[in-house]
Amino acid sequence: MRWQGKNGRKSTGGKLILARGKRKYETGREASDTTIADNRKKQIETLGGNHKMRLLRANLATVADPKTGTTKKAKIETVTSNKANLHYTRRNIVTKGAIIKTELGDAMVTNRPGQDGVINAVLLPPQ
Numbered sequence: 001m002r003w004q005g006k007n008g009r010k011s012t013g014g015k016l017i018l019a020r021g022k023r024k025y026e027t028g029r030e031a032s033d034t035t036i037a038d039n040r041k042k043q044i045e046t047l048g049g050n051h052k053m054r055l056l057r058a059n060l061a062t063v064a065d066p067k068t069g070t071t072k073k074a075k076i077e078t079v080t081s082n083k084a085n086l087h088y089t090r091r092n093i094v095t096k097g098a099i100i101k102t103e104l105g106d107a108m109v110t111n112r113p114g115q116d117g118v119i120n121a122v123l124l125p126p127q
Contacts, residue, residue, distance in 0.1 A: 002028035032056055032114030034094045036076050041117055053117025061100060061119040063107050074102040076119070094119060 005026040010016050025047060032042075037057040044052050063074045082088040082098040094100060098109045100121060107121035
């Protein structure tokens with residue numbers, strides 16, 4: 001399990017002695033690592049009984065064109081670059097801020113697919 005509590009160090013580098021142990025609400029989950037393939041979603045339950053849609057695989061993105069003000073569904077061809085992790089580009093993993101190549105042109109992902117269950121992107125000007 002991943003733990004998202006305080007790590008064992010102060011900002012100065014000194015050791016931090018925690019006054020209590022780990023708590024269940026401080027646990028995290030593995031990243032969804034959304035890849036390009038036929039759609040696959042997974043619904044997960046969050047704290048308080050709410051739900052999130054995890055997008056595990058997707059091949060379509062909702063692409064907004066800022067010049068015309070229109071939005072269209074476009075097929076994703078590949079991930080051109082991903083600043084979150086250099087290896088994500090090679091593995092075609094889509095995260096927020098990734099540049100994807102679609103049939104309409106290059107677009108930047110503006111949402112978090114692992115949290116929202118969809119891929120939203122904005123068309124970039126041609127270069």
